[in-house]
Amino acid sequence: MVLTWPVGIGRTTQRDQTSGHSRRKLLSAGALLVLGGAVTPLTGCDLFDRDDQPAPPPDPLRPMVDESLALAAAYRASATAHPELADRLNPIAETHTAHATELARVIGVTLPSPASAAPTTAPAADPNSARAGLRALEKTAQQSATAACAAAPAERAALLGSIVAARATHQEALK
């Protein structure tokens, strides 16, 4: 049947991680119950807290916040180096900042300051190469957003889909 859905690889991994975590918790809870009679609860907690309550895993979308900010920074750097492209590049930089803002809101973190996302490479000296460089960045970023969208829970899929599409349209706009 066409409307049956093979589960994406990313999804499977995520679920496994979750269930692994629950299993550990369950086991530890069982162990605590068993120990409960003989050992004081405090000792038990100390023993198990170390292993069983790791810091919550970072949100899988956290890297995309940084990625969006880095893209915005790359566009701003190119716009500064090539003022004749600024009219084209600045709106796209704003879009990437808007993506970062929205992603940060969804995962419940404060948006890091844009200054922390300095572009890793300087824009090319000639405008055409600078545009080609940005296109390459967008292409890579589109791929990472595509993977994130495929693995995302329902409530995040639409936002991620828009980000994938935006990154694709930027490549078109830079041509």
Next chain:
Amino acid sequence: MRQPSAGEALASALSAEYAAIYAYGRIGVRLTGAARDAARQAEAAHRRRRDALVVQLTTGGGVVPPDRAGYALPFPVTDRASALRLAAEMEERTAAHWRAALASTTGADRDQALAALVEYAVRATRWRKTAGSTPLTVPFPGRPT
């Protein structure tokens, strides 16, 4: 609000494809040369997705919404400029329906919805470029405004 089922979301995407195909019939006659060819290709892409959806919904036992004789266009198409504007608008509208289908689908169905959203968003950008309108892109393609 209740999350629509995958079948409902795809049926809604199908209705949007019908409307896009209808609109391109009005758009194409106002264009010439390369723009007309582009309109023909765009219409063919919407027809392919329509056909695939009809097969998919039929095979899956879903409801296949009927096509209608006509669709209300958001504004009249009277010349090249309005034809290009409508083409961009129709791409954005169909993209929005596929975007909405993302939440209701997983796996291959979600991949298919994402491919449609991306393709139509890119085509909307191309139409804006042909029309010479700015900005060429929108921040969140397919998101209801």
